[in-house]
Amino acid sequence: xxxxxxxxxxxxxxxxxxxxxxxxxxxxxxxxxxxxxxxxxxxxxxxxxxxxxxxxxxxxxxxxxxxxxxxxxxxxxxxxxxxxxxxxxxxxxxxxxxxxxxxxxxxxxxxxxxxxxxxxxxxxxxxxxxxxxxxxxxxxxxxxxxxxxxxxxxxxxxxxxxxxxxxxxxxxxxxxxxxxxxxxxxxxxxxxxxxxxxxxxxxxxxxxxxxxxxxxxxxxxxxxxxxxxxxxxxxxxxxxxxxxxxxxxxxxxxxxxxxxxxxxxxxxxxxxxxxxxxxxxxxxxxxxxxxxxxxxxxxxxxxxxxxxxxxxxxxxxxxxxxxxxxxx
Numbered sequence: 001x002x003x004x005x006x007x008x009x010x011x012x013x014x015x016x017x018x019x020x021x022x023x024x025x026x027x028x029x030x031x032x033x034x035x036x037x038x039x040x041x042x043x044x045x046x047x048x049x050x051x052x053x054x055x056x057x058x059x060x061x062x063x064x065x066x067x068x069x070x071x072x073x074x075x076x077x078x079x080x081x082x083x084x085x086x087x088x089x090x091x092x093x094x095x096x097x098x099x100x101x102x103x104x105x106x107x108x109x110x111x112x113x114x115x116x117x118x119x120x121x122x123x124x125x126x127x128x129x130x131x132x133x134x135x136x137x138x139x140x141x142x143x144x145x146x147x148x149x150x151x152x153x154x155x156x157x158x159x160x161x162x163x164x165x166x167x168x169x170x171x172x173x174x175x176x177x178x179x180x181x182x183x184x185x186x187x188x189x190x191x192x193x194x195x196x197x198x199x200x201x202x203x204x205x206x207x208x209x210x211x212x213x214x215x216x217x218x219x220x221x222x223x224x225x226x227x228x229x230x231x232x233x234x235x236x237x238x239x240x241x242x243x244x245x246x247x248x249x250x251x252x253x254x255x256x257x258x259x260x261x262x263x264x265x266x267x268x269x270x271x272x273x274x275x276x277x278x279x280x281x282x283x284x285x286x287x288x289x290x291x292x293x294x295x296x297x298x299x300x301x302x303x304x305x306x307x308x309x310x311x312x313x314x315x316x317x318x319x320x321x322x323x324x325x326x327x328x
Contacts, residue, residue, distance in 0.1 A: 045173045069089045083180055204287075206262055216246040
């Protein structure tokens, strides 16, 4: 099975996801209008420390202080900032590119953690995911006596609330976690209410890294399938029978999927030369989406984060995948 975190997030880091790509020059895509900022909860969050939680890797971890937090994924960083604890964050993962985090020192490369860089910042707690590596670096951080809480990665819309709860619990901010979970749920529900009735467009999620010659088609479990369905679409890869999260892109697979809309990350679209370059990839131009130039684009740093900004992703997808007419 081709795992999203190990392969895609690694490539995402190497490619340098981040600031929104220019939409000029591509010609056909509609770009997600997602503000590259995280909105914190109002007020200072109440904390109760020490907090003891069960880490996803089996360890029981006690967090006694949160004055120097190091989240090792962009998604975890978003949740910490949204809880109102962003002023405690002292480092970032390469995929944490939203405005408030952008100037923080980077302690990862392509999703590989530098234990030395992390420890040099004297963290009081480190947040990681089961996909964070290498294992030696994770072990080194824990061996140094730093509380390290590992979480399972989010792969679907239903994971958002659980992620918020677990990060908040680790930081002793359960009340703020409840508030953030409810705020996020309400906004996601509101975004889903905007889904129009009628025919559901078939949407294919393509993961593209032209510089590395990586072209993948998303299927069941890609993460994008959950978002596409919530936005009132049908995941074309999943519908065509793809059981894996990602499979190499071929003309045959595209023909079988026959998408009405193609969904891409903005950096990936840039890496193949915009919409015109995308349509030159074998099989793409011959799909209904290619013939109509119906390309939806969302920033790399937010599409699959499943966190406090997922409602803005959903709103953008609803607008983009249900838009009618040829785009030039």
